[in-house]
Amino acid sequence: MKEPIRYLSLCGLLGYGYSPVSLENALKEKLDFVGVDAGSTDPGPYYLGSGKGFVKRLQVKRDLALILPHIKERNIPLIIGSAGGSGARPHVESVLDIIGEICREQQLSFKTAVIYSDLPVEFLRKAADGHLFPCGGSPEFAPEKTERLCNPVAQFGTEPIIEALKGGAGIIVAGRCCDTAVFASYPIWKGFDPGLALHAAKIAECGALCARPVGANDSLVVEMYENYFTVEPPNPARCCTPDSVAAHSLYEQPDPNCFYEPEGKIDLSGCSFEALSERKVKVSGSTLIPAEKVTTKLEGAEQAGFRSITIAGLRDPSAIKHLAEIEAGVRSAVAESATFVKPGEYSLRFLRYGVDAVTGANEAPEENFPREVGLVIEAIAPSQEQADALIGLARSKALHQGFPERKATAGNLAFPFSPSDFSGGAVYEFSLYHLTDLPIEFNVEMKVIS
């Protein structure tokens, strides 16, 4: 009989917070390790492209400062996945910096394993030559984009983390990795069934999102046994039920019956969920069908110019009715005045909140005009200076643009703020979201942080 493993998923995303009560309860029994995922592509490509985190430094520091003394005291590892949000080198460095600051403040020191997942351009050139395959609906990769990619990374699985665990790391700061690798590495290393370990990890990586009330901002305790695993939120205010856990398989996944990881396909069709108490659920029957060919998912963002926006409201019924004419007038006036940027190199967008800004062309605007409309005008241009100037032009033109039946001749827009325009910085888009069949080596670097 194998000694069961008990682990804590701190929260759904490092920096989202967790209840101190959860931590206190989770620590009442033995823990083998603590894990927390920090990554997501959900907030969009800006964060990967720019090297910045989408969770603020103080949020991350709060979450780490609470747990670090406990893992030190118990001598158990903390595994942080996709550090800094997107897991590229600047993101990883930012988390190492925060850990260093906490160590100095609390007089702690940790043997720390750092696993980078950045891809050199030489590798990408090779991959672009027939070794990149679209994934999750991405289009074919255009090789000319190779040199333009910002912070391209590869998502590693459990192997490098297992290597770091074997090396005796107290903290593992992983670059971009699969969410499941954070929680499945330790059980797989200890010989537990990889299908169960990966399914448990898939649930654990979202913290208490599988509980009711849902909480990405709270913890989850997982226990691994030979033929099943259990999940239970350590916060008594939440509970896991068979339905709440089963439903989690749906979340952000294209298929509720299976998911794919570098290790293979995890088949959930034979899975069963059983209540062990009012708050604890037993899961069994998840199986791993090993991948015939190992593939690795790559991510990279490409810069698409700089953004500037202005925000305003409209109340005048005639202005609202003639918004399309106002827009057309602004576009042609901007085209005439914007001699500082080539016509094909900038874009203007009118987001009409209250009319069709959210679902766009997928829904016809309603016949009756709303009483008020929120307007966001956006300019994207090759430089921030150009985008700012474009939005300055567009804003002043929109304020004074004439249209049929105009009665409010002093101005068309209510600006809530002064200044009325905002520089949005660089704009990115995901252009690398592909699988490669080329082997990639992920090195584990050990260092002491104190």
Add this chain to the structure above:
Amino acid sequence: MRVYDEAFVCRSKNAGPFQVTIDLMFSTAEKFHKVLSSANFTAEKIAELYHVSADKVAIKPFERILTVKVVLPRSSSSGAPLDSDVYGSQQHFPLGDLEI
């Protein structure tokens, strides 16, 4: 009745930056089957609503928890210059208005 009236959960979210997934959860097996078997609830009809091609629309029933998942391609990838919903969390319409 519209899809939005029949389902007790009607939500959308990114499934990666290039796809959106819409989850419809039902309180009874009757409602679940009623929606699934409706002549309106087809990949072709949904593709038309979202201006995408029908072969890229997947309808995946998950009877265990009386849920139907619909997967759609995004018209522009999450956060790209033309996107209007970075998390994809308000794209359950127009599907929500589909008459069953």
